[in-house]
Amino acid sequence: MDYLALYVTLKLALATTIVLMILAAPVAYLLAYARFPGKSLVEALIYLPMALPPTVIGFYLIILMGPRGWAGRVWEAATGGSLLFTFLGITIASVIYSIPFAVQPMKAAFSRIDRRLLESAYILGLSKRAAFLRVIIPNSVSGIAAAAVLVFLHSIGAFGVLLMVGGSVPGETKVASIAIYEAVEMMNYEAAGLIALSFIPISYAFLLLVNRLNARAGA
Amino acid sequence: MILSASFSKRLKYFNLELSLSCRPGKMAVMIGPSGGGKTTVIRMLAGLTAPDAGRVVFGDEVWFDSARNIHLKPQKRRLGYVFQDYSLFPHLNLFDNAAFAAESKKEVEELFELFKISHLKKRRPHMVSGGERQRCAICQALARHPRLLLLDEPFSALDVVTRRGLREELKSLKGRLSCPVIYVTHDIHEALFLADEILPVVDGRIDRGWMQRTITREPGEGAAARGAREPRLSLVY
Numbered sequence: 039m040d041y042l043a044l045y046v047t048l049k050l051a052l053a054t055t056i057v058l059m060i061l062a063a064p065v066a067y068l069l070a071y072a073r074f075p076g077k078s079l080v081e082a083l084i085y086l087p088m089a090l091p092p093t094v095i096g097f098y099l100i101i102l103m104g105p106r107g108w109a110g111r112v113w114e115a116a117t118g119g120s121l122l123f124t125f126l127g128i129t130i131a132s133v134i135y136s137i138p139f140a141v142q143p144m145k146a147a148f149s150r151i152d153r154r155l156l157e158s159a160y161i162l163g164l165s166k167r168a169a170f171l172r173v174i175i176p177n178s179v180s181g182i183a184a185a186a187v188l189v190f191l192h193s194i195g196a197f198g199v200l201l202m203v204g205g206s207v208p209g210e211t212k213v214a215s216i217a218i219y220e221a222v223e224m225m226n227y228e229a230a231g232l233i234a235l236s237f238i239p240i241s242y243a244f245l246l247l248v249n250r251l252n253a254r255a256g257a
Numbered sequence: 258m259i260l261s262a263s264f265s266k267r268l269k270y271f272n273l274e275l276s277l278s279c280r281p282g283k284m285a286v287m288i289g290p291s292g293g294g295k296t297t298v299i300r301m302l303a304g305l306t307a308p309d310a311g312r313v314v315f316g317d318e319v320w321f322d323s324a325r326n327i328h329l330k331p332q333k334r335r336l337g338y339v340f341q342d343y344s345l346f347p348h349l350n351l352f353d354n355a356a357f358a359a360e361s362k363k364e365v366e367e368l369f370e371l372f373k374i375s376h377l378k379k380r381r382p383h384m385v386s387g388g389e390r391q392r393c394a395i396c397q398a399l400a401r402h403p404r405l406l407l408l409d410e411p412f413s414a415l416d417v418v419t420r421r422g423l424r425e426e427l428k429s430l431k432g433r434l435s436c437p438v439i440y441v442t443h444d445i446h447e448a449l450f451l452a453d454e455i456l457p458v459v460d461g462r463i464d465r466g467w468m469q470r471t472i473t474r475e476p477g478e479g480a481a482a483r484g485a486r487e488p489r490l491s492l493v494y
Contacts, residue, residue, distance in 0.1 A: 154340055155347075157305050160331045161338045162358035162401060176348040 039232045042209050043217035050125070050200075050213060051193035054132040058140040058189050059182070061133070066144035067170055088138040096202030099131050103203065128204035128211050135199045139188045143252075147181020148174055184251040191244050194237070260405055260437045264301055264311025264321070266461075273297055273461030279437035279454070286440045286452035288468075294461040295441045299407050302439060303338055304331040315405065337398025337406040337436075342414055344394035345382040351393045352378035359400035368396040372426065388419035395427070406438040413442070424450060445471065 068074075069081055087095055103110045103121040113121045121127040151174055159169040175182070197215040204211030206220060214233050221230035263276035273294040279285040287295045300306040302313060304320065307328055313321040320329045338344070345354045351374065356365045369375045372392040374385075382390050391411055398406060408427075412420040428451055431438065442448055445468075448455050457467035 154344075157331075158338070158340065158344050158346070160305070161303060161336050162397070163332050163335070164358075165332060173346060177346070 039236075040212075040214070040217040040221075040229065043212050043214045043233065044236065046125070046209065046212060047194055047214040050128060050132055050196075051190045053129050054136055054193040055186050055190045057129070057133050058136060059186055062137065062140035062144055062185065063175070063182070066141050066148055067174065069141065069145045070148035084141055085138045087135050092135065092196070092198035093202060095135055096131065096199040099134065099199070099203050103127055103130070122203060123205050123207055123211055125204075125210050128200050128213070131199050131203040132193050132196055135196055136189045136192045139192045140185045143181050143185040143188060144178070147178035147184075150181070151177050180251045180254040184248050187244050187248045187251065191241060191248075194241070258316030258318075258404065258437075260302070260313075260315050260439075262302060262311070262313040262321075264308035264313065264323075266297060266301065266306070266309045268294060268297065268461060271460045275456075275458065275461065275463050277439075277456055277463070279439060281435050281437055282431075283453040284431055284438040284440055284451055285454045285456055286442060286448040287456045287458050288442055288445065288448040289458040289464070291443060293458045295458045296409055297461075298458065299338075299409050299439060299441055302405070303336055303407055304329060304334055335401065335404045337401055337403030339391070339394045339398050339406075339408045339411040341410045342387075342390075344397065345390055347382055350379050350381055351385065351389075354382065355393055355396040355400050357397060359397075360402055365396065365400050368399055371430075372396055386419070387415050388423060391415065391423060392426075395430075404436055406434065406436055408438065408440045410441050410443070412447070413444070420444075420447075427451065 065084065069077070069084075074080075100122065101107050103113070105111070105114065105120065110121050113119070121130070155173055155177070156169055159173045160166075164172060195215065196213070197219070200211065200213055201216055201219075204213075206212045206216050212220075214237070218230045218233050221227070221233070259278060259280050261276075261278040265272060265274040267273075270292075271294070275294075275298065277285060277287075277298075287298060289295055297306060301308050301321070308321060308323065310323040311321065312319070312323070315334070318329075319325070319327050320334060321327060345351070346357070349357070352365065352369070355368065356362050359365050366375070369378060372395065374389055374392050374396070377385050377389055377393075382393070385393075394411070412423050415423065424447055431451070440448075440451060455468065457464050459467050
């Protein structure tokens, strides 16, 4: 069994989850509470990765992170290295690919909080930021946890976008889904089956957890 | 410090336009039919809703002045505000709720003693009765040393017996408060029992004749059944 690919997969899923929990929370807050012109356009743009084929996302990320793309050029100028075919590159790709799965449940959780609770916090002297940290976040724990699990699962399952941005560098960008694909290509069904089998209990357990968290958040 | 406010706001069915003032230690009770604008007034005093025009002054501090484009945030007004419900944070126990913005925890302990909820300190809001929640909400508001206390139908969701008990507790507390208190209710007995001044608010305006039109004195014999502390009133609509 390709343990290295499983390790890269879990590392990537964990990194994506941590990054997205930090990045998506303020975005979800703005979508839930702020009013600004073009909000629906911004929201649709954030959810766009959910509606695009992964290869399309991968294609644009190659353009962006490649040696001629602005992100690739900036990164190369700063570090001398490339973003493509690196763990950092696939982490960026995975974060972009999973953004909707973090923002949407968090926005739903934040929107469920009664506005009067926030008003109560303002009356008690809390700034909007403090109210976010001391009232919104603690009262959205189930929704945030559901978002984290969804992002984790979605990252574990990523394939096309990672293959395009990262290729298949063992220990660096070769994740389990790519390992399965390669094993099947080489007619090694036993190796593919072992990795594939390891996904099922993990994904099933996480999905049960999401359902429980969603039920709790909605209660 | 004296609170004085004069403001107007266009609402869906009428224009709200009224003035009020309240001295420290006094309680002005706004009463009137539902949808008359009472809660909007209290929200404008709190800074949660902006009037279209007018001025709200607390002592020598201007909280709102449409002409000078001043609108002090609720955070800066140092208020106590007890809502009908939802004042308490569900993720905190009663003590942490009351101590949320308190100046001293010892004082919160004393307030809990005063309101007889010390034994419930560790309970979450959903684990106690409506009356106990509102007692805690009052502790939360008072623990902040508010400069102005706003009570928006704080007891209306409670049963009659609990409401009567809390009303009496509030009345005895009133003498110890050194800030102006604005109280909203649609219960005439409550208004007469608590108020230093009654402000009948009807369709966004102070309508002093509303009380006259709504109330008649009740003959003496019915009073005993109501209890001596209840004002002797009956309503005629």
